[in-house]
Amino acid sequence: MINGKTVLAGVIGWPVAHSRSPMLHNHWCKVHQINGAYVPLPVAPGQLEVALRGLAAAGFRGVNVTIPHKEEAFRLCDELTMTAKRAGAANTLRFEDGRILGDCTDGTGFCDNLRAHAVSPSGSVLILGAGGAARAIAAALQDCGCDVFITNRTAARAEALVSALGAGVVLPWADWPARLGEMQILINATSLGMGGHDETDWPSILQQAQLGLSVADIVYTPLQTPLLRAAQQRGLRTVEGLGMLLYQARAGFHAWFGLWPEVDKQSFDLLMADLT
Ligand SMILES: NC(=O)c1ccc[n+]([C@@H]2O[C@H](COP(=O)([O-])OP(=O)(O)OC[C@H]3O[C@@H](n4cnc5c(N)ncnc54)[C@H](OP(=O)(O)O)[C@@H]3O)[C@@H](O)[C@H]2O)c1
Incomplete structure (x- = not known):
């Protein structure tokens, strides 16, 4: 009352x-x-x-x-x-x-959700996106000691993010999949996949991943995004976005x-x- x-x-x-x-x-x-x-x-x-x-x-x-x-x-x-x-x-x-x-608290919430899925925030991490959420996540992952790579459809925004953070590497949006094999964690921090809409050919892209890759999506409507579905089919560990909201x-x-x-x-x- x-x-x-x-x-x-x-x-x-x-x-x-x-x-x-x-x-x-x-x-x-x-x-x-x-x-x-x-x-x-x-x-x-x-x-x-x-x-x-x-x-x-x-x-x-x-x-x-x-x-x-x-x-x-x-x-x-x-x-x-x-x-x-x-x-x-x-x-x-x-x-x-x-x-x-x-x-x-977005970045620490993201990292706590990774840990809750038994994924350690460490190693080389590729973030798709350079918006507000990507920025908070990139900062938190840097604080955890990760090597952060950022790619974004609008390259200038990715460059601005790396320069504001004072660390990190920008990869071109057109050919980041070629670098996927070097990564321990892939994060979708764009709005791709929201409402289930996403034309990206994730199954082909994920063929370039090593099997130890963990794939996180911060989109949580739907809970299982096209990226996460493709990652599960490839046998990769996945982390959904709803946990980030809670943490x-x-x-x-x-x-x-x-x-x-x-x-x-x-x-x-x-x-x-x-x-x-
Ligand atoms: N799980 C959670 O707790 C949580 C928390 C915050 C946000 N989110 C979700 O995360 C997503 C991003 O949020 P935000 O606040 O960072 O938004 P934002 O600042 O508007 O950034 C949007 C990002 O998505 C990219 N993007 C949009 N449409 C795209 C497309 N068709 N192809 C490729 N890239 C595209 C944008 O690229 P450009 O720069 O090229 O436009 C930008 O990097 C949203 O779906 C939001 O709901 C989840």
Whole structure:
């Protein structure tokens, strides 16, 4: 029951109705018997600063920030973790004494999900994509000591990402498959495969992989993307994207509600059921 002691948090986006975060955080509040509530907060572009200051003044502990506000949230933070600085984005904000403290949990969430699938974030890693998610993942993998290779349909964006990170190698989009045999992990961080749409001939491309390759997709609608299906058919270890969504949420829950929730079968099934 919501009362005067309820701890408040939420997710800001535009639109935000599709977000699964309220379902997940409220589930965790329930199983851990926390007097907390996590609400969707639709905030139009241009209104983020007003919304953040208002929520902080109204006693919210903090918020998640999603599309299209992650970069602006980064600029509005009074303090940033090293991870958020390297990712150039903030998705998890905490309000403290009128200040906004920002973190970016996408990259660590991705790495935690790899580990949960018994894949060590190490060795040579090829990231497809150079958008916001790719950037957070690349930074986290560099922090783990990986040799990061990046390829993107728009080459300039990949070059900008490597230059911002100060490390990494750009491979041309047209011929990255020729380098696949050198990689330990392949990551799709583009929106290819969303909604099941993807014309890429993954089976032919994956013929060039060594059998120790692990293949991760951060797209989770559908859970089994065309890339992951082809990788499974080739006998490669696969890592789906839904786990990243769950693991990236843990740090925010801890910051606002005070404990680290488990990413267990129950929480995974809850989101799965909503996706299918
Ligand atoms: N699992 C999770 O928790 C999680 C978290 C964040 C994001 N995601 C998913 O990750 C995907 C990327 O998100 P984002 O925030 O990084 O988006 P973004 O910043 O808009 O970047 C999109 C990326 O996809 C590439 N791309 C789009 N269409 C393509 C196509 N037809 N062929 C090749 N490349 C294409 C873009 O390449 P160009 O630069 O050439 O346009 C860019 O690299 C989305 O599907 C999102 O839902 C999942």
